[in-house]
Amino acid sequence: MGMAAVESQFHVLAVDDSVIDRKLIEMLLKTSACQVTTVDSGSKALEFLGLQENDKNQTCVSLDNHQEAEINLIITDYCMPGMTGYDLLKKIKESASLRNIPVVIMSSENVPSRISRCLEEGAEEFFLKPVRLSDVNKLKPHMMKTKCKSPQQQQKQEAEIIVTQDNQESIDTTYVVPSQQNQESDNIVQQQQQKSQDNSNNNKRKAIEENLSSDRTRQRLSSLTAI
Template identity: 75%
Template sequence: MGNDEAEAQFHVLAVDDSFVDRKLIERLLKNSSYQVTTVDSGSKALELLGLKDEQKDPPSTSSPDQQEIEVNLIITDYCMPGMTGYDLLKKIKGSSVLKDIPVVIMSSENVPSRINRCLEGGAEEFFLKPVKLSDMNKLKPHLLKGKCKDHHQQQQKQKQKQKQQKQQKQQQQLQQERNSNVNSSSSNNSSSNTNK
């Protein structure tokens, strides 16, 4: 049970224009104890992640929604109308906010040049459809790697914050010492002036 609870914390975004394939991948992921969100297009995936097309939407409308949900992995179909899985991959890897999210591409077509292009473009895996339960087991190392990166980044931010707080405290102490030195020297001057 403890193992299932650990896996349930992983959230996978599944992107496929085919209703049947979306339901299949959703069932496989849920059977593997992952939290799943499904969408039917690359543009909906980007919208869900808070990364809208800035040419269509001004940045002010897209920034408040920035990464509304936390996703640990994206699994997307390659062949979709409008935005292909490869296009989605490039958008995600080109985003400073989303680039560390692992992306897995799936396709019913075994085209080596397409597979290589996706892997070279930053995809972690390329699955051939129909996706099987054994494929779901291949996701775990990528999910863990993503979690480790998140944890490491949080630790780095925490260390940076502590360092800044320490520097601020030291500056405050220095300022207090300067103020007390100025006060003591001016009181010494005034007492020496009264003695004259």
């Protein structure tokens, strides 16, 4: 498989303390052409995501030496020792760098209050075990969210487009106005040249008429002198 094909895959982090359930969800996700990373606890999931639980104040801190992998979706079991799927969900949604990653909860128990609590906390879906291929097919629209730009990036891009349009309009306006001025200037120059030409022609006519009149006068004078 080529490098471009791998980069175009969705990367899912699956969290479950049961090895059988991890193998099942991994198989289903790979059937849907997803890249899968599996871990067996919530704390390992946070570590993989670049966060580490701090027992003193129950918050997560970033690991400076961790190279963060791009995760498009997290699917986690609800009932796990140490940290439940609900606890993991809350920590992810409280993290500024991870809160936009979609989270799906799995559980073998159908407890309506548990389901509603997870959905209210920000879970995208709540699947009952065993997870089926039809359930996995519902994940793609949620994974697509991480492939799209964030609202801030989208607003920035739209602002850049508006600024570009404004600049283009100002350029067009700047281009049109001088051309009109140049055209008007050319018209004025042509009018002045036409006036100069007309004046020159008028002067020539006057000179010719004066010469004719002077010649006529000379002829009359000479004829008078001859008489």
